Amino acid sequence: KNQVEQSPQSLIILEGKNCTLQCNYTVSPFSNLRWYKQDTGRGPVSLTIMTFSENTKSNGRYTATLDADTKQSSLHITASQLSDSASYICVVSADGGSQGNLIFGKGTKLSVKP
Amino acid sequence: KAGVTQTPRYLIKTRGQQVTLSCSPISGHRSVSWYQQTPGQGLQFLFEYFSETQRNKGNFPGRFSGRQFSNSRSEMNVSTLELGDSALYLCASSLGGLAGPLLKTDEQFFGPGTRLTVL
Numbered sequence: 001k002n003q004v005e006q007s008p009q010s011l012i013i014l015e016g017k018n019c020t021l022q023c024n025y026t027v028s029p030f031s032n033l034r035w036y037k038q039d040t041g042r043g044p045v046s047l048t049i050m051t052f053s054e055n056t057k058s059n060g061r062y063t064a065t066l067d068a069d070t071k072q073s074s075l076h077i078t079a080s081q082l083s084d085s086a087s088y089i090c091v092v093s094a095d096g097g098s099q100g101n102l103i104f105g106k107g108t109k110l111s112v113k114p
Numbered sequence: 115k116a117g118v119t120q121t122p123r124y125l126i127k128t129r130g131q132q133v134t135l136s137c138s139p140i141s142g143h144r145s146v147s148w149y150q151q152t153p154g155q156g157l158q159f160l161f162e163y164f165s166e167t168q169r170n171k172g173n174f175p176g177r178f179s180g181r182q183f184s185n186s187r188s189e190m191n192v193s194t195l196e197l198g199d200s201a202l203y204l205c206a207s208s209l210g211g212l213a214g215p216l217l218k219t220d221e222q223f224f225g226p227g228t229r230l231t232v233l
Contacts, residue, residue: 036224041226041227041229042226042227043118043204043206043224043225043226043227044157044204044224045224046221046222046223049221089156089157091157102159104156104157104158104159105156106155106156107156
């Protein structure tokens with residue numbers, strides 16, 4: 001069964017600190033992996049999209065890594081800011097031509113405190 | 115360029131009623147997807163429309179339906195509402211293409227969502 005598991009479920013860090021969010025998936029055949037940021041009450045916003053041949057992708061202070069062999073991805077946030085407080089959702093796309101093959105993780109809720 | 119818009123933003127209905135939600139995609143985008151988001155289940159795919167045709171469908175009952183118009187605007191309808199239908203309903207648009215939002219190059223842009231509460 002195709003699944004995406006994210007950890008931790010929630011995380012509290014102090015402003016200025018770094019943090020890493022994890023995403024493990026059992027999706028096959030793999031097409032691409034995306035990280036989204038979702039502020040409370042808003043729609044998700046794409047941070048990065050990676051195919052199996054890409055093992056690192058950066059977007060400002062956000063850096064995503066992908067290990068297609070172990071089927072793990074991480075999202076590293078550097079020098080966190082209060083505005084980073086949000087839910088971060090990992091989404092894996094299964095190759096197969098059907099949009100029904102977008103598998104969503106349940107997200108990690110990050111709180112950045114001053 | 116205007117983003118994805120959804121109306122209404124908030125809606126309160128009672129059990130047994132029906133509801134219609136609207137989504138206007140980014141200009142030039144031909145694919146519109148709908149998602150249900152609840153605290154317990156996270157984001158779940160409902161269906162995708164491309165060029166007025168339902169291209170893909172998730173695992174939801176037939177009470178959930180949708181359609182897309184020639185200008186790519188889309189509506190979603192839920193009939194005979196149940197308490198469990200209370201959720202944030204999100205739509206996302208993308209350019210579309212062969213496999214739509216599955217492709218790395220076909221990025222999805224989400225709207226702000228419609229918060230539906232069923233009493």
